[in-house]
Amino acid sequence: MAAAALEVAHHWLGGRVETVVIKTSGDKVQDRPLADIGGKALWTKELDAALVKGETHASVHSMKDVETERPAALCLAAMLPRADVRDRLIGAESIEALKHGAKVGTSSPRRAAQLLRLRPDLEIVIFRGNLGTRLAKLEAGEVDATLLAAAGLERLGQGSIGVPIPIDVMLPAPGQGAIGIECRSDDHETLSQLGRVNDHQTSAAVRAERAFARALGGSCHSPVGAYAAIKANEVYLRVEILSEDGKDRIADEARFRVGDDTKAEALAKSMLANAPASIRRLFAAG
Template identity: 60%
Template structure:
């Protein structure tokens, strides 16, 4: 039988996540380790590190080469950090599975807390959400562009290019960096939509791949991330749009919280709704509440 090929970016975190998927498939199907092959594909987002993502093509820079390999039959599925996957995907590609979600919090690296940062401190980030949230909390901060994988950003910090940076707790934990940074509670900084989730895509008409991946799908993570991505779709948010969102499920109820911010963080709007996890009206209702209550400087950043 041909090997089942997992496509991935080549960063240490991406490879770690691909190996997580590989291990989950081996366990779920009781197959030999050599039945699954990890195929590394270098993306444009990995090659271009000196400009903000929104200036050079957005999140598609992380996915387009993997999409091409998938649609050309070079790989059977593609492993992604779901927060890096653009909202509107090619019709021929299906999000087939998600692993159980990890810690959704951001961690502040370089200071014990946001309050502990010196006045006028330099914070490195490439995320419009993180930049706007930090400007809202600390208008005195200077925000500079920080791009690259975890090690690259930590090296920039060590070299003195900034006083602090923000990294996803999930990525740090997956790389074994449990002691790096200080977690910021979600009631202080709501995370990016789909933060902490690893998703696996395949061709929509590939019944074998879909059956393979179905056995490792975590339904609760899948439902929450689907709702968060549906919110982005309803807002018509893009890489310039500072938006945070988190869906959680308790019992039979999903709660979806979301926040929109102006780029300078001076104004923000928050909304929260609860309903059935599979109700497509829930993210639409949250998007409507946000846009109705948003001032002009926020509403112009969204197409919804």
């Protein structure tokens, strides 16, 4: 997608942009939650190394899997137009329709906390692997249902699987549905080339969501939901932080001018200050 966007924007012949496939630690380790073995850096460290060494000019990331603190030597130069930000439930018509005590497979602390807030009777089962692996586990009856990002399903040609969960029910992860392209901060030619494919609304929204998450100071263990919508140069940011069991939740929202992400940071700090201990202990800033 990123290569095709660049070729179209610059009127390059197809194939001009070479795609280098790098298998990350996040791809290789499938039997444990990422938070237990290194967090989101497992999706980025190999790509970062190739970029810094000059083996590649740019890295393409799913923004929900990118740490909010990035090396100064690297720059998030562009984001492609955002896809569907929602989660999709596979295995039932709705969260309410799940049978009492149903097993739901997910490795996401956010999804687990949000589900348990809505349905404390559910049993959360750690669930990792690619789409085929997860669907096979579901088919085999290891779980009754699972949740996956709608954007990822769409990009794999499986957008009709499951049912979408409204963001009023489950806020997405910061950056969900967005593809970011990163390059070296001193590579001015690549920075300029990537600028041609940057979707400004997506970039503004994701940067606001990431500013909120960064100010919280949490880890992969910290359940955080955030979604920013852009209207007329204004950001409308909706956020929530939860305890791991979903029993405690703090939700809020803010409106501010595009680019004024200090408002998102202030919102995060205010929410932490008013959060119960069950939530504060999950965030380094708390």
